[in-house]
Amino acid sequence: xxxxxxxxxxxxxxxxxxxDVWEAHGGYEGLKRAAAMERQAIVDEVKASGLRGRxxxxxxxxxxxxxxxxNYDQPHYVLCNADEGEPGTFKDREMxxxxxxxxxxxxxxxxxxxxxxxxxxxxxxxxxxxAWQVRKAIDQAYQRGYLGKNILGxxxxxxxxxxxxxxxxxxxEESALMSSLMGERGNPRLKFPHAPLPTVAGVWQAPxxxxxxxxxxxxxxxxxxxxxxxxSYGTERSKGTKIMSVSGHIARPGNYEVEMGTPLMELxxxxxxxINGRLKAVIPGGSxxxxxxxxxxxxxxxxxxxxxxxxxxxxxxGFMVFNDLTDIVQLMKRTAEFYMHESCGKxxxxxxxxxxxxxxxxxxxxGAGQQGDIELLLSIASQVDGRSYCGLGDAACWPIVGAIKxxxxxxxxxxxxxxxxxxxxxxxxxxxxxxPILALSAR
Ligand SMILES: Cc1cc2nc3c(=O)[nH]c(=O)nc-3n(C[C@H](O)[C@H](O)[C@H](O)COP(=O)(O)O)c2cc1C
Ligand code: SF4
Numbered sequence: 001x002x003x004x005x006x007x008x009x010x011x012x013x014x015x016x017x018x019x020d021v022w023e024a025h026g027g028y029e030g031l032k033r034a035a036a037m038e039r040q041a042i043v044d045e046v047k048a049s050g051l052r053g054r055x056x057x058x059x060x061x062x063x064x065x066x067x068x069x070x071n072y073d074q075p076h077y078v079l080c081n082a083d084e085g086e087p088g089t090f091k092d093r094e095m096x097x098x099x100x101x102x103x104x105x106x107x108x109x110x111x112x113x114x115x116x117x118x119x120x121x122x123x124x125x126x127x128x129x130x131a132w133q134v135r136k137a138i139d140q141a142y143q144r145g146y147l148g149k150n151i152l153g154x155x156x157x158x159x160x161x162x163x164x165x166x167x168x169x170x171x172x173e174e175s176a177l178m179s180s181l182m183g184e185r186g187n188p189r190l191k192f193p194h195a196p197l198p199t200v201a202g203v204w205q206a207p208x209x210x211x212x213x214x215x216x217x218x219x220x221x222x223x224x225x226x227x228x229x230x231x232s233y234g235t236e237r238s239k240g241t242k243i244m245s246v247s248g249h250i251a252r253p254g255n256y257e258v259e260m261g262t263p264l265m266e267l268x269x270x271x272x273x274x275i276n277g278r279l280k281a282v283i284p285g286g287s288x289x290x291x292x293x294x295x296x297x298x299x300x301x302x303x304x305x306x307x308x309x310x311x312x313x314x315x316x317x318g319f320m321v322f323n324d325l326t327d328i329v330q331l332m333k334r335t336a337e338f339y340m341h342e343s344c345g346k347x348x349x350x351x352x353x354x355x356x357x358x359x360x361x362x363x364x365x366x367g368a369g370q371q372g373d374i375e376l377l378l379s380i381a382s383q384v385d386g387r388s389y390c391g392l393g394d395a396a397c398w399p400i401v402g403a404i405k406x407x408x409x410x411x412x413x414x415x416x417x418x419x420x421x422x423x424x425x426x427x428x429x430x431x432x433x434x435x436p437i438l439a440l441s442a443r
Contacts, residue, residue: 250268329410
């Protein structure tokens, strides 16, 4: 198990953003096959593939597709989540930029399967160039008759629009995305079981399907190549491939599509290995998931079950590599700052808790930590995690709790010695007090 380019197969083909080149490489074959099928047969094909959502949670895709009412009594919508705000994740960007037709095709297939006539691609505000490529792909798809009225003679109409976000991490959360799309403030909504699922009452209170960019691209691959073939890759419960965005202290950063179940260390090897030191830690699925030590990394495979069993998550596939010169406390201070900044402020645990966690992290990382600060961090996290209105509150806690679990001695070192355990390796004990990090924060 290693690199397996199903979705990224054609990313480097010259001119692949052009519909002629895309079609010459099998493009829109998935749509043509879907157009000749019954709606339920498309859903069943996705079910047979075992595809799970690639936006982070790994929810079975077919259950969502099957959940929309099977009639045209009211409008239905298909949304593509291209907000990609998770730190360390840049796979959707490359798909949007280099393979826009794969996304457009996948969304039209979803429209056919869910009786939807309108789709929106919600693109992160900073992704102007990728959005431009998608715009061109949509125009070309209209010219070919893949979008618009009576697509491919099916009697089915489908229109597709782009909606640009404004660079808010929270707007990637599906219910906040829907609020933002409707022109409201990007706050999340009440969730099931306290409110209906989006498939029942989503955007404009109409049945709505929402999936990630990679999920639509994988569904397209399934329709173009068969569920059986897709399901032959991966593990028993994690089928197919996952695109991992590899960054940090690594020789060849970039997007790598790996077969589910590939050993974590194999991906490190494929990406050229750690640079400027030895491996210290990896965050496998974006900043919201738990950091793992080099020792733990040996045991982890890149699939939902193995990551879960080892106390972390595959998440969005934002694979961040850290060498042994990394100061974990400084890393967590920066992470806490991110979540504090992105908290939308709607609920008290997250609004207050993220700020409080950052303040404690900041004082530890600037040499003013106090005895009991580690317990304080764990206590705050226990009151935010699972008690916030949406997943951002949980996501703010997991990295800090995970880092304390894996690297507690580094937090203790900072509190006791008022300087970095990493920095101290380069300074004899008597000059630890002039650790450059401390000197900077004292200014
Ligand atoms: C704070 C927060 C931010 C999120 N950001 C994204 C994002 O940028 N892109 C994404 O696809 N999913 C994101 N999600 C997950 C979405 O809510 C949703 O689960 C996903 O789009 C579903 O698609 P899937 O079933 O294809 O995975 C985020 C969730 C949370 C809690
Ligand atoms: S958890 Fe955070 S981001 Fe989510 S609603 Fe509460 S304040 Fe807003």
